[in-house]
Amino acid sequence: MAQVIYDHVTKRFDGVIAVNDLTLEVKDGEFLVLVGPSGCGKTTALRCLAGLEEVTSGDIIIGDRVVTHIPPKDRDIAMVFQNYALYPHMTVYENMAFGLKLRKMPKQEIDRRVKEVAEMLGIQDLLNRKPRQLSGGQRQRVALGRAIVREPQVFLMDEPLSNLDAKLRVQTRGELIKLQRRLGVTTIYVTHDQVEAMTMGHRIAVMNQGVLQQLDTPENLYDHPANLFVATFIGSPAMNIFPARVVTGEGTVRLVAGDVTLEAPAEHRGRLAEYANREVLVGIRPEDLIVQPGQVSEDRQLRLPVEIVEPLGSETLVHLRGPAGALIAKADPHLHFSPGELASVRVKIEHMHAFDPQTELALF
Amino acid sequence: MTTAPAGTVTQAVPLRLRERIRHWLDSEPVLAYLFMSPGWLILLLFMSYPFFLGIWISLTDRTVGLPSGEFVGFRNYAELLRDRTFHLTVMNTFIYGFVTVPFKLVLGLLLALLLNQAFPMRNVLRAALLLPWIVPTALSSLAWLMLYDAVLSPFSWLLKNWGLIESNIAFLGTRTNAIISLCIANIWRGTPFFAVAILAGLQAVPQELHEAAAIEGANRVQRFLAVTLPVIKGILVITTLFSIIWTFADFQLVYVLTKGGPANSTHIFGTYAWQIGIGGAGKLGIGAAISLYMFPVLAVLSAILLRYVRSQEA
Numbered sequence: 001m002a003q004v005i006y007d008h009v010t011k012r013f014d015g016v017i018a019v020n021d022l023t024l025e026v027k028d029g030e031f032l033v034l035v036g037p038s039g040c041g042k043t044t045a046l047r048c049l050a051g052l053e054e055v056t057s058g059d060i061i062i063g064d065r066v067v068t069h070i071p072p073k074d075r076d077i078a079m080v081f082q083n084y085a086l087y088p089h090m091t092v093y094e095n096m097a098f099g100l101k102l103r104k105m106p107k108q109e110i111d112r113r114v115k116e117v118a119e120m121l122g123i124q125d126l127l128n129r130k131p132r133q134l135s136g137g138q139r140q141r142v143a144l145g146r147a148i149v150r151e152p153q154v155f156l157m158d159e160p161l162s163n164l165d166a167k168l169r170v171q172t173r174g175e176l177i178k179l180q181r182r183l184g185v186t187t188i189y190v191t192h193d194q195v196e197a198m199t200m201g202h203r204i205a206v207m208n209q210g211v212l213q214q215l216d217t218p219e220n221l222y223d224h225p226a227n228l229f230v231a232t233f234i235g236s237p238a239m240n241i242f243p244a245r246v247v248t249g250e251g252t253v254r255l256v257a258g259d260v261t262l263e264a265p266a267e268h269r270g271r272l273a274e275y276a277n278r279e280v281l282v283g284i285r286p287e288d289l290i291v292q293p294g295q296v297s298e299d300r301q302l303r304l305p306v307e308i309v310e311p312l313g314s315e316t317l318v319h320l321r322g323p324a325g326a327l328i329a330k331a332d333p334h335l336h337f338s339p340g341e342l343a344s345v346r347v348k349i350e351h352m353h354a355f356d357p358q359t360e361l362a363l364f
Numbered sequence: 365m366t367t368a369p370a371g372t373v374t375q376a377v378p379l380r381l382r383e384r385i386r387h388w389l390d391s392e393p394v395l396a397y398l399f400m401s402p403g404w405l406i407l408l409l410f411m412s413y414p415f416f417l418g419i420w421i422s423l424t425d426r427t428v429g430l431p432s433g434e435f436v437g438f439r440n441y442a443e444l445l446r447d448r449t450f451h452l453t454v455m456n457t458f459i460y461g462f463v464t465v466p467f468k469l470v471l472g473l474l475l476a477l478l479l480n481q482a483f484p485m486r487n488v489l490r491a492a493l494l495l496p497w498i499v500p501t502a503l504s505s506l507a508w509l510m511l512y513d514a515v516l517s518p519f520s521w522l523l524k525n526w527g528l529i530e531s532n533i534a535f536l537g538t539r540t541n542a543i544i545s546l547c548i549a550n551i552w553r554g555t556p557f558f559a560v561a562i563l564a565g566l567q568a569v570p571q572e573l574h575e576a577a578a579i580e581g582a583n584r585v586q587r588f589l590a591v592t593l594p595v596i597k598g599i600l601v602i603t604t605l606f607s608i609i610w611t612f613a614d615f616q617l618v619y620v621l622t623k624g625g626p627a628n629s630t631h632i633f634g635t636y637a638w639q640i641g642i643g644g645a646g647k648l649g650i651g652a653a654i655s656l657y658m659f660p661v662l663a664v665l666s667a668i669l670l671r672y673v674r675s676q677e678a
Contacts, residue, residue, distance in 0.1 A: 050575075050579055051578075051579075052575050052578070052579075071578070072575075072578045072579045073578060073579065073580070073581040073582070073583075075579075077579065078579065078580075079575075079576065079579050081572050081575070081576060083570070083572055085570065085572035085573050085575065085576040087573060087576075087577075087590070087591060087594070088594075088595065089594035089595065089597075090594075098577070098580055098590070099580030099581055102580060102581040102582055102586065103581055146580075150580070
């Protein structure tokens with residue numbers, strides 16, 4: 001087990017910067033998720049750590065060794081690939097034993113380890129099968145087993161669940177979390193799926209266009225996104241964003257967007273006052289809009305027309321015609337909304353976010 | 365006003381017929397046979413008919429120019445068993461087939477591995493590699509004939525210039541020399557097929573398997589043995605079998621370079637069958653028998669090939 005450090009790592013491919021000055025410290029035993037849209041550099045960052053890509057500049061440290069120019073086999077890591085990369089001509093047993101054999105481990109020790117890990121993963125009955133005789137879920141376990149038997153310092157996982165069907169993915173996700181917590185091996189996990197990121201990682205590194213956007217716990221990413229990208233990337237449906245003008249009055253700060261006026265939260269008035277008479281981007285999560293059908297006689301309620309209603313069973317997504325484009329709100333599934341009618345909306349002001357329109361950095 | 369136009373009455377019958385044909389064509393078994401029939405027809409006309417005709421001729425004493433021969437049973441086959449030239453022919457064919465193929469396989473594999481690396485002008489080289497395979501054998505054999513010429517051979521000229529030999533080499537002048545020369549030309553012509561087939565196989569090896577093996581601690585040689593070779597095994601088996609079959613059934617190269625000479629010592633089945641059956645003696649019956657002696661070997665190889673291909677599909 002070991003810590004992993006990316007120290008100003010940059011990777012260029014023919015002039016395209018895939019990873020841009022990435023500095024990141026993964027603690028010993030931590031489960032760190034690299035998340036971002038496709039092409040954001042997360043997989044390249046992982047492959048640099050594995051030694052499958054040579055870094056253009058910067059250093060990578062595993063444990064207390066600088067491994068920047070050390071070949072993959074000497075980095076003491078194990079990787080689980082998206083397509084599992086099982087050797088098609090070898091049985092499950094041989095697949096799992098391959099790396100140990102290369103390291104000239106005694107036969108009995110190999111046998112003991114393979115069987116122990118197979119038992120742990122519930123694949124002990126599949127040891128004599130070839131990969132093509134296995135289901136997707138079983139292959140995934142074998143790929144995982146092949147990594148675990150090696151007892152490496154670090155696990156690298158490149159979207160290992162993305163080839164499973166939705167139900168199996170949720171189940172395997174849970175098992176993977178338990179397994180990692182039990183083995184306590186430092187794990188770096190790449191995914192584009194923010195639900196996987198939020199549920200699995202001790203901490204999450206959000207990347208975009210090769211640049212690390214924010215490194216934080218799932219809770220902090222959700223509650224305190226550092227910028228507009230993280231705010232809209234984490235959470236589903238995405239955070240509602242609309243421009244609003246900051247209007248200061250006697251002891252009040254208001255945010256005005258079209259005919260909607262919102263009272264700024266008291267603790268952020270000072271920060272907003274700097275933007276007096278200018279625009280900021282207001283962010284409100286769908287779950288922070290309390291909607292009810294029809295008119296409710298209460299203060300600080302907005303009345304917005306309903307455009308689309310999406311009942312999902314556990315909740316209903318209501319698309320409202322907002323001050324600038326649609327606003328999506330999560331509503332109680334038992335409430336009945338009809339397109340065209342007005343709905344009453346209360347904004348949880350205390351959970352509101354605001355961003356600088358130029359830098360896109362969070363004001364709060 | 366109720367009189368229908370004449371046309372509709374006469375059309376009623378063909379309409380019903382058309383309906384019936386359409387209905388009939390909707391049936392899948394009927395369609396299946398219909399679609400297979402062109403293939404069957406070609407097989408029957410151009411493969412089965414000549415094959416069975418060949419068997420029939422081999423059982424007669426038919427000669428070129430005479431309308432038909434007498435049925436002589438297995439006399440032609442028996443005669444060949446006592447024919448010294450035929451013995452040589454069998455031996456030559458086996459040498460030609462089984463000596464050249466391993467060379468083609470190894471050279472083809474090496475070339476494929478080389479061409480699978482990234483380097484400038486790779487595509488040009490890949491295309492150039494195919495030339496020996498694309499150029500009609502009759503033409504390239506003529507080039508080899510020139511290279512092996514007793515007087516003008518550039519090989520002899522080069523070696524003489526380097527002072528390695530004193531007089532020209534008789535490349536095609538003795539049996540041993542001629543067979544070695546034939547094998548070299550055959551290897552030159554057959555290697556591209558191996559190289560291209562294996563190259564295609566190499567490109568189908570998922571990069572991830574190499575990466576997984578590299579992370580697990582395999583060096584280049586170990587990766588080749590543990591990952592590449594098993595994945596391309598099927599292609600190696602199939603190309604090898606194909607090549608043996610083609611080499612066994614070769615004709616052009618030997619015909620152009622030696623015509624079976626010197627003194628009928630370098631014949632293979634194809635050239636000897638041609639010489640006896642058509643070229644010299646015109647003894648069609650014996651010629652056919654010579655070709656058919658090749659049949660069991662090719663049948664066994666083809667059966668192995670087919671079995672292998674099917675087992676891979678399953």
